[in-house]
Amino acid sequence: MKPLWTSSAIAAAVDGQASAEFEVSGVAFDSREIGPGDLFFALKGEQSDGHLYVDSIYEAGGAGAVVSQPVDGPHILVSDTTKALNQLATASRTRTEAKIIGVTGSVGKTGTKEALFAALNRASMGKSHRSVKSYNNHVGVPLSLSRMPAECQYGIFEMGMNHAGELAQLTRLVRPDVAIITAIAPAHIGHFSGVEAIADAKAEIFQGLTHEGTAIIPFDSEHYERLRKAALRCTKKVVTFGFGEQADVRAVDVVPAPAGGSLVTARFRDDGQGDRSLCFTVAEPGKHWVSNALAILAAVRAVGGDLAAAGLALAELNGLDGRGKRHKIELKDGGHALLIDESYNANPVSMKATLGQLASEPCNGDKIVLLGAMGELGDKAQVYHEALADDIITSGARTIVLVGDEMAYTSARLAELASEKLDYTPEITHVAGASEALTEVAGKIGDEDTLLIKGSNYLGLAKVVSALVSGEY
Known part of the structure; x- marks a missing residue:
C-alpha cells in the first residue's frame, strides 16, 4: 500500500529535520490511539506533554514522532509541534484533488458528516475520507486533514465552535468546496449575546470556501436571510434545503417508512438540466433527520456525486453512539x-x-x-x-x-x-x-x-x- 506520508514529505511540510527515513500509515496525537505504522504528534497542552509518552508509542509500533526535543527513535524535530500539525494539515489540503465538504451547525453536524461520508463512499468505492468521532476543533480538524490519503476523491470535515472567530480559522485550513450549515440553535448561547450571534459565528464557515464554492443553508431557519447574506459575501453559489416551497432541495412528501424512519420524495430545483425528483428512505426517524438528508443530497449534487447511491446509503444508516x-x-x-x-x-x-x-x-x-x-x-x-x-x-x-x-x-x-x-x-x-x-x-x-x-x-x-x-x- 502507498504510505500516507514519508518522513521526507513530513519534514518538508513542517519545516522539520528528520532523524531517519520512515513511512507512516496514520496520524494521531493521543498515544493511546497509536498503532503499527502511525505518526505521533507530541503536543504540549496546559495539563499534559506528549513527549512524556513517546517511548510508549514506539512500543506500540509507531513509525515515528513529531517532537520539539530529540528522542530515541525515528522522529521529525520541529520548534513547535502544534504549529507542525497545522502545517501538515495544510500540506494535505494542498496536495489533494478531492472535493472537500465542510459541515457545521448547532445540531446534526456529526450525524450529517457520517451520513454524507456513507453516501459518497458508496459511489467512490472507498475513496472517501472524513473526520472521525467529533474531531471538530482546533486540534481535531488539522489531525483529520493530516489523515486524508492523497488519492481520495472526497473529504468531509466537521467543524465546531463555541466562540466567535473559531470557525473562521478552521474553515481557512479546510478550504471547503462545499460548506453546509445544518441548523442554528441556542447551543453554547452562554458564550454569545443571542442566537443571531451564533448564526453569524456559524456563517464564518463560508469564509474558507474555494473559488466558485457552494454554500448550503437551511431554508426554513428563522435566520435564513442572515445566513444567505453572509454566504453571498463569500460565494455566488448558495443552495437551500428544507420543506418550504422555495427551497432548492425540498421535501415534497414525507411519510413513515414501513420498517421505521421516513419515506421521502425530494425535488431538486432546475440547475440547467431541468427539475428532478428522488424518492428515498431515511433509516433514522424524525423530521430533523429528513432535514439532514436534504442537506446531504444538496452537497452530493454540488460535488457531482451519485444521488441514487446517496439515497441507498441513507436507507442503510445506523444510529451513532450517543446520537440516536x-x-x-x-x-x-x-x-x-x-x-x-x-x-x-x-x-x-x-x-x-x-x-x-x-x-x-x-x-x-x-x-x-x-x-x-x-x-x-x-x-x-x-x-x-x-x-x-x-x-x-x-x-x-x-x-x-x-x-x-x-x-x-x-x-x-x-x-x-x-x-x-x-x-x-x-x-x-x-x-x-x-x-x-x-x-x-x-x-x-x-x-x-x-x-x-x-x-x-x-x-x-x-x-x-x-x-x-x-x-x-
Whole structure:
C-alpha cells in the first residue's frame, strides 16, 4: 500500500529535520490511539506533554514522532509541534484533488458528516475520507486533514465552535468546496449575546470556501436571510434545503417508512438540466433527520456525486453512539426494552426534536425519559429548562428521571403542568449525577418499555447507557 506520508514529505511540510527515513500509515496525537505504522504528534497542552509518552508509542509500533526535543527513535524535530500539525494539515489540503465538504451547525453536524461520508463512499468505492468521532476543533480538524490519503476523491470535515472567530480559522485550513450549515440553535448561547450571534459565528464557515464554492443553508431557519447574506459575501453559489416551497432541495412528501424512519420524495430545483425528483428512505426517524438528508443530497449534487447511491446509503444508516443509536436491552427480571441513546449532547432544539420523535414512537409498554441538564446556556438556563417541561409532557413519558442542577427548574415546572394537562400523575425524580440516575432508572424499566437517554456530555450519561446495554448494573 502507498504510505500516507514519508518522513521526507513530513519534514518538508513542517519545516522539520528528520532523524531517519520512515513511512507512516496514520496520524494521531493521543498515544493511546497509536498503532503499527502511525505518526505521533507530541503536543504540549496546559495539563499534559506528549513527549512524556513517546517511548510508549514506539512500543506500540509507531513509525515515528513529531517532537520539539530529540528522542530515541525515528522522529521529525520541529520548534513547535502544534504549529507542525497545522502545517501538515495544510500540506494535505494542498496536495489533494478531492472535493472537500465542510459541515457545521448547532445540531446534526456529526450525524450529517457520517451520513454524507456513507453516501459518497458508496459511489467512490472507498475513496472517501472524513473526520472521525467529533474531531471538530482546533486540534481535531488539522489531525483529520493530516489523515486524508492523497488519492481520495472526497473529504468531509466537521467543524465546531463555541466562540466567535473559531470557525473562521478552521474553515481557512479546510478550504471547503462545499460548506453546509445544518441548523442554528441556542447551543453554547452562554458564550454569545443571542442566537443571531451564533448564526453569524456559524456563517464564518463560508469564509474558507474555494473559488466558485457552494454554500448550503437551511431554508426554513428563522435566520435564513442572515445566513444567505453572509454566504453571498463569500460565494455566488448558495443552495437551500428544507420543506418550504422555495427551497432548492425540498421535501415534497414525507411519510413513515414501513420498517421505521421516513419515506421521502425530494425535488431538486432546475440547475440547467431541468427539475428532478428522488424518492428515498431515511433509516433514522424524525423530521430533523429528513432535514439532514436534504442537506446531504444538496452537497452530493454540488460535488457531482451519485444521488441514487446517496439515497441507498441513507436507507442503510445506523444510529451513532450517543446520537440516536438504538439498543434492545435484556432486563434482569426478564423481557426486553428499547433504549434510545442520545447521551452525547443536548440543547433546546435537539431536546425538542428528540422528545417530539419519542411522542410518535410505537411502544407496547411505558415511555421513560432520563434527561440531563443542557450546558452553556448562560443566564437563559432557567428559561430553557422550564420550557423543556412542555416537550416532556408532549412526549408521553410516564416515568421521568432528571439529572443535574438546572433540571430543578424542569422538575418544578413539570409538576405544575402535570396537574394541569394530564389525567395521570407521572413519576418525576431529580438526581444530581449519572450514578444516581442509573440506580433510579434501572429499577423502573419494564418489559417492552422505551427509554430515551439524552443530556449534555459533561454529565456522563453515556456510562448509564453502557451499563444498561451490558447488563452490568
